[in-house]
Amino acid sequence: MLTVEGLHSYYGKAHILNGLSFGIARGEVVALLGRNGAGKSTTMKSVMQLVRPREGTVRFQDHDLVGQPAFRVAKYGIGYVPEDRRIFTDLTVMENLEVGRQPRRDDAPEWKMDQLFEIFPNLAERRTNRGKHLSGGEQQMLTIARTLMGNPVLLLLDEPSEGIAPVIVEQMARTIMTLKAQGLTVMISEQNLHFARAVADRAIIIESGEKKFDGSFAELEAHPEIRDAYLSV
Template identity: 45%
Template structure:
């Protein structure tokens, strides 16, 4: 799949000046970002700055009180979360949230769908090829897996929906180095396939290697966005906003 490069191309996802609150506590203050079809975009910032709230706002889990969320040109702010997912957004949530009382295989097939009507959709066999450990653990219950295996399962489950946009919240947080490397290899492969991705992680080196663009948020606001080349060229920026 070729990536859209025209300046006039409609974004696949456009988040425009959203404000999101939990009760009386406001977390996002006019935050904006966009993702083109076939683009991998990273969302970065220190803990507590609003990254997960941004994901929840996109997915309809915590509806913004102002602003717009458009997916493929359609306004989705205000839609229930299951409808937004059905439009073609696959989520790998923070904490994985796999189904503990289903087997690995059941976790994968329960959400399977061909959202893109693709001639080459993700199938159980392709997920097993991507993560062979899931094939080995196919009859194990979700709560019998290690943290790394659960993350593989969460990614596989999201891919089985054949999403138009894949969102990964804390893609490699708390994982062993070898598992992290496997996840980064998976993301590189997805990028090569032209999968649109929004990824949240703290590993700037790997994000700069595979992401097309980056947004940094600070206290619920987007304070910088640019390419990987621009991010690498500004170490002071990384220190100021990412603590690196």
């Protein structure tokens, strides 16, 4: 579904992604792992074309994404949940969800507001509350729900467990498993190995913008030296 080849991305003169390559198949949940600053968020922004790669290719289904505006990438069916959430704080929960609405796609599950309220009962209870009155975890849920209102084929989740309470982390894990059961393809960037192992089929480890490992969690557990070299604090 998604193929990234030889990706080089920069912030100014800072070389962040250094020839990164990987692929994601339909229906997979893939965890992009690495320490803070490894290039995980830049990878997602490069897929979305919020950061324009200087070299390499990004193909999503039949589309070449490099050079496309981010809104068109979203229209192709990629939903992006940024680490900093970016909800509309002066809009209610329901109004935030309406902002994200896009038409149904033939190759993706269709999400309606009532379904999302079943998945995120906290949001159902606060449906008329403004975004600024939600907790950090509830804002994270709202960002994911708003993105799902776009009926994406592929969902990119940037650090979904970062900075939220453990009980919400558990709910987030259940949510990702629900999305997978609905047939959605998901890529998450994470530093929390326990969380990633609970939800993902496969791990891709990057360090300094280069891929260091790509395989199952069983394979990663069989090579503790890789985990210690690239994931230990």
